Amino acid sequence: MRTKRTQASQYVTLKSSNDLGWPTLIAELRSYHRSEGSDPAAPMAKIAIVLGGSRKGTATFKMGGNRRSAELAPGSVWLKPSGGKHDEYDIASPKVQVLDLYLPASVFVQLSDDYSLPAKPDRSIHYGAGVQDEIINQIGLSLLSEMTSPTSAGRMFAETSSLLFAARLIHEHLDAGPIRSRIRSRHPLDDRRLKRVLDYVEQHVSDDIAVADLANVACLSVFHFTRAFSAATGLPPHRYVSHRRLELAKAMIAAGRASIAEAAFLFRFSSQSSFTRAFRRATGMTPAMYRRAHGS
Numbered sequence: 001m002r003t004k005r006t007q008a009s010q011y012v013t014l015k016s017s018n019d020l021g022w023p024t025l026i027a028e029l030r031s032y033h034r035s036e037g038s039d040p041a042a043p044m045a046k047i048a049i050v051l052g053g054s055r056k057g058t059a060t061f062k063m064g065g066n067r068r069s070a071e072l073a074p075g076s077v078w079l080k081p082s083g084g085k086h087d088e089y090d091i092a093s094p095k096v097q098v099l100d101l102y103l104p105a106s107v108f109v110q111l112s113d114d115y116s117l118p119a120k121p122d123r124s125i126h127y128g129a130g131v132q133d134e135i136i137n138q139i140g141l142s143l144l145s146e147m148t149s150p151t152s153a154g155r156m157f158a159e160t161s162s163l164l165f166a167a168r169l170i171h172e173h174l175d176a177g178p179i180r181s182r183i184r185s186r187h188p189l190d191d192r193r194l195k196r197v198l199d200y201v202e203q204h205v206s207d208d209i210a211v212a213d214l215a216n217v218a219c220l221s222v223f224h225f226t227r228a229f230s231a232a233t234g235l236p237p238h239r240y241v242s243h244r245r246l247e248l249a250k251a252m253i254a255a256g257r258a259s260i261a262e263a264a265f266l267f268r269f270s271s272q273s274s275f276t277r278a279f280r281r282a283t284g285m286t287p288a289m290y291r292r293a294h295g296s
Helices: 105-109 134-148 154-172 191-203 211-218 222-233 237-255 260-266 272-283 287-294
Strands: 002-005 010-016 026-039 045-053 058-063 066-071 076-080 087-103 128-132
Touching: 010 134, 026 134, 045 134, 045 154, 058 128, 066 076, 066 128, 087 134, 087 154, 105 154, 134 154, 154 211, 154 222, 154 237, 191 211, 191 222, 191 237, 211 222, 211 237, 222 237, 237 260, 237 272, 237 287, 260 272, 260 287, 272 287
Parallel strands: none
Antiparallel strands: 002 010, 010 026, 026 087, 045 076, 045 087, 058 066, 058 087, 076 128
């Protein structure tokens, strides 16, 4: 746990995606204290999701030249564009937990094939105080679960989540108004392309697969591929890869071809304990129990 006291804020960082190596967004679970000061210009688009705190607590920000105040209720969302001005703030709550998320400009660039985007869309996000957006909230809670209990495809999930966040901001939270996808229908992933993708997963299942790698195999944009793959298989890419890794790990453990620690490392779990938790969620047994029950 790291305590940080700066001009910008007074908070304790409880969890950070820096420890997980996520390449397409930064996520930090923070506990903010009653404080006031100024928030520096944001180098990336920022989403802050309130997770818990006193419902009587409020936050007041001078955002984009306008003073705004909102209740710090769980599920409320705060938005700030990339390059947003140095803003004053006053947090009138003894303590509040917030999931702070930062999206780099490169994530929005990946959506250019699917949307007619303005120049630098991350700078066009409007300031938001206490916004109610259940889609952003649910994606954030799923990311928090991944931070707390990492899976073997966590980096893929973060990659997908960053695109979903960016798409949601483009759909609902731009100064110029929402921008809709220029893809009018969701073209299915044909059998030939799908087979190439599934073969690629089998050949690289123990490698660090990115959603972008699979999209390149399918010759589709990452965002379009993610939707098309989910429609074709019933699972988003990260869950499919995680499922295949666990299936192969089960077979390997039952056959006694690897120790539990070796299987955890081979199938890209961050630790043996995270592998054991994921294995138990999937099978109802620990790897050791599974080996005893299914070993030859």
